[in-house]
Amino acid sequence: MTKAAEELKRCRKWIEGALEHSGDTHTFADIVEALSIGKMQLWAASDGCHITEIQRYPKKKVLHGFLAGGKLDQLVDMQSDMFEWGKAQGCVAASIAGRKGWERVLKSSGWNPLHTVLTKEFKNGQ
Numbered sequence: 001m002t003k004a005a006e007e008l009k010r011c012r013k014w015i016e017g018a019l020e021h022s023g024d025t026h027t028f029a030d031i032v033e034a035l036s037i038g039k040m041q042l043w044a045a046s047d048g049c050h051i052t053e054i055q056r057y058p059k060k061k062v063l064h065g066f067l068a069g070g071k072l073d074q075l076v077d078m079q080s081d082m083f084e085w086g087k088a089q090g091c092v093a094a095s096i097a098g099r100k101g102w103e104r105v106l107k108s109s110g111w112n113p114l115h116t117v118l119t120k121e122f123k124n125g126q
Contacts, residue, residue, distance in 0.1 A: 008032065008042060011049040014069025018051075021099060022067065023119055031067070040066065043082055047071040050078060054089060061089065065096035072105060079109060 001009075016028055031051060034040040043050040048070020055064045063086030068075050083094060095114070096102060103113055 004035075004042070007044040007049075008035065011042065011044050011069075014049050015051065015067055018067035018069040022097075041085075043078055045070070045074050045078055047074040048078070050075065050082060052082060052086075054086070054091060055095070060093065061091045063089070063091040063094045065094065065098070068096075068098070076105065076109060 012028065015031055019026060019028065019031075031040065034053070035042055035051075040051050040053045043052065048068065050065055051067040053064050053066050055062045063082065065082075079094075086094060096106075096111075097117070103111070
């Protein structure tokens with residue numbers, strides 16, 4: 001087993017936990033596939049992990065935090081390494097999608113709310 005595969009296996013519980021709050025958009029297998037083709041990136045630490053992806057817009061590239069799980073202080077401490085990598089890839093900003101509590105946690109790190117995302121599931125023709 002490769003080092004990357006070992007890290008992914010070790011982080012699986014955090015990834016699956018985050019997926020439970022992601023609006024049922026991906027499975028763990030989907031994440032594994034995206035990582036294997038380089039569409040997403042795994043950032044693993046001793047007590048947590050992030051999954052990122054680069055979003056390309058017509059005017060800029062953004063490093064987007066898609067999933068995170070583990071100890072909160074560990075997750076916040078990981079930002080600088082991810083940002084440096086994102087800058088090296090041509091990203092000019094970072095974004096995250098997450099639960100409302102992230103806004104409070106990340107405010108002291110310079111994060112600001114930009115959008116509110118609302119969802120509505122279509123059920124029974126509604």
